[in-house]
Amino acid sequence: MARPVIRVKDLYKIYRIGENKVRALNGVDFNIEKGEFCCIVGTSGSGKSTLLNMLAGLEKPTKGEIVIAGEHIEKKSESQLVVFRQAHVGFIFQSYNLLPNMTALENVALPLTFQGVDKKTRLKRAAAMLKMVGLAKYIKHKPGQMSGGQQQRVGIARALVVNPEIIFADEPTGNLDSNTSLEVMQLIQKIVRKRNQTLVMVTHDNYLAGFGDKVIHIRDGKILKIDDNRGHHQAVDPDGQNIEKEPPDGVEQNAEAVWQPENATQGAADMQMQGTIEEQAAVQALEGIPAEETVS
Numbered sequence: 001m002a003r004p005v006i007r008v009k010d011l012y013k014i015y016r017i018g019e020n021k022v023r024a025l026n027g028v029d030f031n032i033e034k035g036e037f038c039c040i041v042g043t044s045g046s047g048k049s050t051l052l053n054m055l056a057g058l059e060k061p062t063k064g065e066i067v068i069a070g071e072h073i074e075k076k077s078e079s080q081l082v083v084f085r086q087a088h089v090g091f092i093f094q095s096y097n098l099l100p101n102m103t104a105l106e107n108v109a110l111p112l113t114f115q116g117v118d119k120k121t122r123l124k125r126a127a128a129m130l131k132m133v134g135l136a137k138y139i140k141h142k143p144g145q146m147s148g149g150q151q152q153r154v155g156i157a158r159a160l161v162v163n164p165e166i167i168f169a170d171e172p173t174g175n176l177d178s179n180t181s182l183e184v185m186q187l188i189q190k191i192v193r194k195r196n197q198t199l200v201m202v203t204h205d206n207y208l209a210g211f212g213d214k215v216i217h218i219r220d221g222k223i224l225k226i227d228d229n230r231g232h233h234q235a236v237d238p239d240g241q242n243i244e245k246e247p248p249d250g251v252e253q254n255a256e257a258v259w260q261p262e263n264a265t266q267g268a269a270d271m272q273m274q275g276t277i278e279e280q281a282a283v284q285a286l287e288g289i290p291a292e293e294t295v296s
Protein backbone atom coordinates (compact mmCIF):
# COMPACT_ATOMS: atom_id res chain seq x y z
CA MET A 1 0.00 0.00 0.00
CA ALA A 2 1.10 3.53 -0.67
CA ARG A 3 2.09 5.54 2.36
CA PRO A 4 2.14 9.33 2.69
CA VAL A 5 5.59 10.73 2.06
CA ILE A 6 4.31 14.28 2.61
CA ARG A 7 1.76 15.22 5.28
CA VAL A 8 0.48 18.76 5.58
CA LYS A 9 -1.70 19.67 8.53
CA ASP A 10 -3.55 22.91 9.25
CA LEU A 11 -1.02 25.00 7.39
CA TYR A 12 -1.15 28.81 7.49
CA LYS A 13 1.10 31.47 6.03
CA ILE A 14 0.13 35.02 6.83
CA TYR A 15 2.17 37.87 5.43
CA ARG A 16 1.91 41.23 7.18
CA ILE A 17 2.44 44.32 5.10
CA GLY A 18 1.95 47.41 7.24
CA GLU A 19 -1.54 47.12 8.64
CA ASN A 20 -2.62 44.55 6.06
CA LYS A 21 -2.54 40.80 6.42
CA VAL A 22 -2.37 38.51 3.41
CA ARG A 23 -3.48 34.98 4.12
CA ALA A 24 -1.38 33.30 1.44
CA LEU A 25 -2.22 29.90 2.98
CA ASN A 26 -5.34 29.80 5.04
CA GLY A 27 -5.65 26.35 6.62
CA VAL A 28 -4.45 23.65 4.25
CA ASP A 29 -4.50 19.86 4.84
CA PHE A 30 -3.46 17.06 2.47
CA ASN A 31 -1.27 14.00 2.06
CA ILE A 32 0.90 12.95 -0.85
CA GLU A 33 1.76 9.26 -1.26
CA LYS A 34 5.12 7.87 -2.23
CA GLY A 35 5.46 7.63 -6.01
CA GLU A 36 2.54 9.98 -6.56
CA PHE A 37 2.52 12.77 -9.14
CA CYS A 38 0.65 15.58 -7.42
CA CYS A 39 -0.29 18.80 -9.19
CA ILE A 40 -1.18 21.94 -7.28
CA VAL A 41 -3.27 24.14 -9.54
CA GLY A 42 -4.73 27.60 -9.09
CA THR A 43 -4.78 31.09 -10.54
CA SER A 44 -2.11 33.72 -9.96
CA GLY A 45 -1.90 34.70 -6.29
CA SER A 46 -3.78 31.62 -5.05
CA GLY A 47 -0.85 30.52 -2.87
CA LYS A 48 0.80 27.81 -5.00
CA SER A 49 4.40 29.00 -4.73
CA THR A 50 3.93 29.82 -1.06
CA LEU A 51 2.83 26.23 -0.49
CA LEU A 52 5.70 24.74 -2.49
CA ASN A 53 8.24 26.96 -0.73
CA MET A 54 6.85 25.81 2.60
CA LEU A 55 7.10 22.13 1.57
CA ALA A 56 10.69 22.67 0.49
CA GLY A 57 11.49 24.44 3.75
CA LEU A 58 12.40 27.65 1.94
CA GLU A 59 9.95 29.59 4.11
CA LYS A 60 8.56 28.96 7.58
CA PRO A 61 4.81 28.55 8.04
CA THR A 62 2.95 30.89 10.38
CA LYS A 63 1.22 27.83 11.81
CA GLY A 64 0.80 24.15 11.04
CA GLU A 65 2.77 21.01 10.36
CA ILE A 66 4.69 19.66 7.38
CA VAL A 67 6.05 16.15 7.72
CA ILE A 68 8.21 14.89 4.87
CA ALA A 69 9.81 11.44 4.90
CA GLY A 70 8.89 11.28 8.59
CA GLU A 71 10.58 14.57 9.53
CA HIS A 72 8.97 17.81 10.70
CA ILE A 73 10.16 20.46 8.24
CA GLU A 74 8.71 23.40 10.18
CA LYS A 75 10.87 22.58 13.21
CA LYS A 76 14.18 22.45 11.35
CA SER A 77 16.91 25.07 11.47
CA GLU A 78 18.35 26.50 8.26
CA SER A 79 21.40 24.23 8.39
CA GLN A 80 19.26 21.15 9.09
CA LEU A 81 17.10 22.10 6.11
CA VAL A 82 20.12 22.28 3.82
CA VAL A 83 21.10 18.74 4.84
CA PHE A 84 17.50 17.56 4.50
CA ARG A 85 17.11 19.01 1.00
CA GLN A 86 20.38 17.51 -0.19
CA ALA A 87 19.26 14.10 1.04
CA HIS A 88 15.67 14.05 -0.16
CA VAL A 89 14.72 16.82 -2.57
CA GLY A 90 15.25 17.95 -6.18
CA PHE A 91 13.97 21.20 -7.71
CA ILE A 92 12.87 22.08 -11.21
CA PHE A 93 12.34 25.80 -11.75
CA GLN A 94 10.43 27.75 -14.35
CA SER A 95 13.48 29.76 -15.32
CA TYR A 96 15.80 26.71 -15.58
CA ASN A 97 18.40 28.42 -13.35
CA LEU A 98 21.32 26.96 -15.29
CA LEU A 99 24.77 28.44 -14.90
CA PRO A 100 25.47 30.19 -18.22
CA ASN A 101 29.22 29.58 -18.38
CA MET A 102 29.00 25.88 -17.71
CA THR A 103 28.19 23.18 -20.26
CA ALA A 104 25.07 21.04 -19.94
CA LEU A 105 27.26 18.26 -18.55
CA GLU A 106 28.83 20.53 -15.91
CA ASN A 107 25.45 21.96 -14.93
CA VAL A 108 23.97 18.51 -14.41
CA ALA A 109 27.06 17.25 -12.55
CA LEU A 110 27.00 20.20 -10.15
CA PRO A 111 24.59 18.85 -7.48
CA LEU A 112 26.78 15.77 -7.17
CA THR A 113 29.74 17.88 -6.02
CA PHE A 114 27.70 18.85 -2.95
CA GLN A 115 27.32 15.16 -2.23
CA GLY A 116 31.06 14.56 -2.39
CA VAL A 117 30.91 12.32 -5.46
CA ASP A 118 34.29 12.08 -7.27
CA LYS A 119 34.68 13.90 -10.58
CA LYS A 120 34.80 10.88 -12.87
CA THR A 121 31.60 9.43 -11.38
CA ARG A 122 29.93 12.85 -11.46
CA LEU A 123 30.55 13.28 -15.16
CA LYS A 124 29.49 9.71 -15.91
CA ARG A 125 26.24 10.07 -14.01
CA ALA A 126 25.55 13.50 -15.54
CA ALA A 127 26.13 12.11 -19.04
CA ALA A 128 23.78 9.18 -18.37
CA MET A 129 21.12 11.54 -17.08
CA LEU A 130 21.46 13.83 -20.11
CA LYS A 131 21.09 10.77 -22.32
CA MET A 132 17.95 9.88 -20.43
CA VAL A 133 16.41 13.27 -21.26
CA GLY A 134 17.42 12.93 -24.91
CA LEU A 135 20.34 15.36 -24.88
CA ALA A 136 23.27 13.02 -25.49
CA LYS A 137 24.43 15.21 -28.36
CA TYR A 138 24.26 18.41 -26.35
CA ILE A 139 26.44 17.63 -23.36
CA LYS A 140 29.08 20.18 -24.38
CA HIS A 141 26.59 22.93 -25.19
CA LYS A 142 26.20 25.92 -22.89
CA PRO A 143 22.66 27.06 -21.96
CA GLY A 144 22.79 29.95 -24.45
CA GLN A 145 23.40 27.43 -27.24
CA MET A 146 20.22 25.46 -26.52
CA SER A 147 16.48 26.00 -27.00
CA GLY A 148 14.18 26.66 -24.06
CA GLY A 149 12.88 23.09 -24.11
CA GLN A 150 16.42 21.72 -24.19
CA GLN A 151 17.48 23.98 -21.33
CA GLN A 152 14.51 22.79 -19.31
CA ARG A 153 15.51 19.19 -20.01
CA VAL A 154 18.97 20.04 -18.65
CA GLY A 155 17.19 21.50 -15.60
CA ILE A 156 15.29 18.24 -15.21
CA ALA A 157 18.45 16.17 -15.55
CA ARG A 158 20.12 18.35 -12.91
CA ALA A 159 17.18 17.93 -10.51
CA LEU A 160 17.10 14.18 -11.00
CA VAL A 161 20.81 13.31 -11.13
CA VAL A 162 21.03 12.90 -7.37
CA ASN A 163 18.03 10.52 -7.54
CA PRO A 164 15.96 12.47 -5.01
CA GLU A 165 13.03 10.86 -3.27
CA ILE A 166 10.89 13.95 -3.89
CA ILE A 167 10.90 16.48 -6.72
CA PHE A 168 9.36 19.92 -6.42
CA ALA A 169 8.60 21.74 -9.65
CA ASP A 170 7.22 25.30 -9.81
CA GLU A 171 5.69 25.97 -13.25
CA PRO A 172 8.39 23.86 -14.94
CA THR A 173 6.92 24.50 -18.36
CA GLY A 174 5.98 28.12 -17.72
CA ASN A 175 8.44 29.44 -20.31
CA LEU A 176 7.72 26.87 -23.01
CA ASP A 177 5.25 26.72 -25.91
CA SER A 178 2.36 24.26 -25.59
CA ASN A 179 3.90 21.42 -27.63
CA THR A 180 7.23 21.65 -25.84
CA SER A 181 5.39 21.88 -22.50
CA LEU A 182 3.65 18.63 -23.28
CA GLU A 183 6.89 16.88 -24.19
CA VAL A 184 8.65 18.14 -21.09
CA MET A 185 5.70 17.08 -18.91
CA GLN A 186 5.66 13.61 -20.41
CA LEU A 187 9.39 13.32 -19.93
CA ILE A 188 9.22 14.32 -16.26
CA GLN A 189 6.29 12.00 -15.69
CA LYS A 190 7.99 9.06 -17.39
CA ILE A 191 11.21 9.36 -15.43
CA VAL A 192 9.60 9.84 -12.01
CA ARG A 193 7.22 6.90 -12.63
CA LYS A 194 10.07 4.68 -13.65
CA ARG A 195 12.03 5.57 -10.54
CA ASN A 196 8.99 5.64 -8.22
CA GLN A 197 9.78 9.21 -7.20
CA THR A 198 7.26 11.60 -5.74
CA LEU A 199 6.62 14.69 -7.83
CA VAL A 200 4.87 17.82 -6.62
CA MET A 201 4.24 20.27 -9.44
CA VAL A 202 2.71 23.71 -9.29
CA THR A 203 0.90 25.09 -12.32
CA HIS A 204 -1.80 27.59 -13.23
CA ASP A 205 -2.70 25.40 -16.24
CA ASN A 206 -5.66 23.04 -15.76
CA TYR A 207 -4.68 21.03 -18.81
CA LEU A 208 -1.17 20.27 -17.54
CA ALA A 209 -2.52 19.64 -14.04
CA GLY A 210 -4.66 16.90 -15.61
CA PHE A 211 -1.49 14.79 -15.92
CA GLY A 212 -1.30 14.43 -12.14
CA ASP A 213 -2.40 11.35 -10.21
CA LYS A 214 -3.77 13.81 -7.71
CA VAL A 215 -4.79 17.39 -8.43
CA ILE A 216 -5.08 19.85 -5.56
CA HIS A 217 -7.11 22.90 -6.54
CA ILE A 218 -6.22 25.96 -4.51
CA ARG A 219 -7.83 29.39 -4.33
CA ASP A 220 -7.19 32.24 -1.88
CA GLY A 221 -4.92 30.00 0.18
CA LYS A 222 -7.53 27.29 0.63
CA ILE A 223 -8.06 23.91 -0.98
CA LEU A 224 -11.20 23.95 -3.11
CA LYS A 225 -11.10 20.26 -3.99
CA ILE A 226 -8.73 17.36 -4.53
CA ASP A 227 -9.20 15.19 -7.65
CA ASP A 228 -7.89 11.66 -7.70
CA ASN A 229 -7.09 10.73 -11.29
CA ARG A 230 -5.66 7.29 -10.66
CA GLY A 231 -7.57 4.72 -12.60
CA HIS A 232 -9.09 7.42 -14.79
CA HIS A 233 -6.19 7.91 -17.13
CA GLN A 234 -2.62 6.98 -17.65
CA ALA A 235 -0.60 9.26 -19.85
CA VAL A 236 2.31 6.87 -20.21
CA ASP A 237 1.69 3.14 -20.42
CA PRO A 238 3.28 0.94 -17.73
CA ASP A 239 5.76 -0.58 -20.17
CA GLY A 240 6.79 2.87 -21.30
CA GLN A 241 6.38 1.74 -24.90
CA ASN A 242 3.89 4.33 -26.01
CA ILE A 243 2.88 7.79 -25.11
CA GLU A 244 -0.89 7.56 -24.88
CA LYS A 245 -2.99 8.68 -27.78
CA GLU A 246 -5.83 9.97 -25.60
CA PRO A 247 -5.69 13.36 -23.96
CA PRO A 248 -5.67 13.29 -20.17
CA ASP A 249 -8.79 14.29 -18.25
CA GLY A 250 -9.61 17.94 -18.43
CA VAL A 251 -8.31 18.54 -21.94
CA GLU A 252 -11.80 19.40 -23.15
CA GLN A 253 -11.96 22.20 -20.62
CA ASN A 254 -9.01 24.00 -22.12
CA ALA A 255 -9.81 25.19 -25.58
CA GLU A 256 -6.34 26.62 -26.09
CA ALA A 257 -4.52 23.34 -25.56
CA VAL A 258 -4.08 21.43 -28.80
CA TRP A 259 -3.55 17.72 -28.38
CA GLN A 260 -1.64 16.23 -31.27
CA PRO A 261 -0.69 12.58 -30.86
CA GLU A 262 1.78 12.74 -33.78
CA ASN A 263 3.72 15.40 -31.92
CA ALA A 264 3.66 13.40 -28.72
CA THR A 265 4.99 10.33 -30.51
CA GLN A 266 7.62 12.38 -32.29
CA GLY A 267 8.47 13.95 -28.96
CA ALA A 268 8.95 10.56 -27.39
CA ALA A 269 11.22 9.49 -30.22
CA ASP A 270 13.12 12.74 -29.92
CA MET A 271 13.60 12.19 -26.23
CA GLN A 272 15.33 8.90 -27.04
CA MET A 273 13.92 7.43 -23.86
CA GLN A 274 14.24 3.97 -25.26
CA GLY A 275 17.93 4.29 -26.14
CA THR A 276 20.23 1.43 -27.03
CA ILE A 277 20.66 -1.64 -24.85
CA GLU A 278 24.12 -0.32 -23.94
CA GLU A 279 22.71 3.05 -22.90
CA GLN A 280 20.09 1.41 -20.76
CA ALA A 281 22.66 -0.82 -19.13
CA ALA A 282 24.87 2.20 -18.46
CA VAL A 283 22.00 4.12 -16.90
CA GLN A 284 20.95 1.12 -14.83
CA ALA A 285 24.48 0.51 -13.62
CA LEU A 286 24.89 4.14 -12.64
CA GLU A 287 21.60 4.34 -10.86
CA GLY A 288 21.58 0.90 -9.34
CA ILE A 289 18.15 0.15 -10.76
CA PRO A 290 17.56 -3.58 -11.27
CA ALA A 291 16.82 -4.33 -14.93
CA GLU A 292 13.33 -5.70 -14.34
CA GLU A 293 12.24 -2.42 -12.74
CA THR A 294 13.31 -0.24 -15.61
CA VAL A 295 11.25 1.10 -18.43
CA SER A 296 12.65 -0.01 -21.76
Ligand SMILES: Nc1ncnc2c1ncn2[C@@H]1O[C@H](COP(=O)(O)OP(=O)(O)OP(=O)(O)O)[C@@H](O)[C@H]1O
Binds near residue numbers: 022023
Ligand atom coordinates in the same frame (compact mmCIF):
# COMPACT_ATOMS: atom_id res chain seq x y z
N1 LIG B 1 6.86 37.68 0.53
C1 LIG B 1 5.59 38.06 0.47
N2 LIG B 1 5.14 39.12 1.16
C2 LIG B 1 3.86 39.48 1.11
N3 LIG B 1 2.90 38.86 0.40
C3 LIG B 1 3.27 37.80 -0.30
C4 LIG B 1 4.63 37.34 -0.33
N4 LIG B 1 4.71 36.25 -1.14
C5 LIG B 1 3.47 36.06 -1.59
N5 LIG B 1 2.61 36.96 -1.12
C6 LIG B 1 1.17 37.03 -1.37
O1 LIG B 1 0.60 35.77 -1.08
C7 LIG B 1 -0.37 35.41 -2.05
C8 LIG B 1 0.01 34.09 -2.69
O2 LIG B 1 1.20 34.26 -3.46
P1 LIG B 1 1.91 33.09 -4.26
O3 LIG B 1 3.19 33.59 -4.75
O4 LIG B 1 1.93 31.87 -3.42
O5 LIG B 1 0.88 32.87 -5.46
P2 LIG B 1 0.95 31.89 -6.70
O6 LIG B 1 -0.27 31.04 -6.64
O7 LIG B 1 2.25 31.20 -6.75
O8 LIG B 1 0.81 32.89 -7.93
P3 LIG B 1 1.52 32.89 -9.39
O9 LIG B 1 0.75 31.91 -10.21
O10 LIG B 1 1.32 34.28 -9.85
O11 LIG B 1 2.95 32.50 -9.23
C9 LIG B 1 -0.44 36.58 -3.02
O12 LIG B 1 -1.52 37.38 -2.64
C10 LIG B 1 0.87 37.29 -2.83
O13 LIG B 1 0.74 38.66 -3.08
Ligand SMILES: [Mg+2]
Binds near residue numbers: 048049050
Ligand atom coordinates in the same frame (compact mmCIF):
# COMPACT_ATOMS: atom_id res chain seq x y z
MG1 LIG C 1 3.91 31.24 -8.11
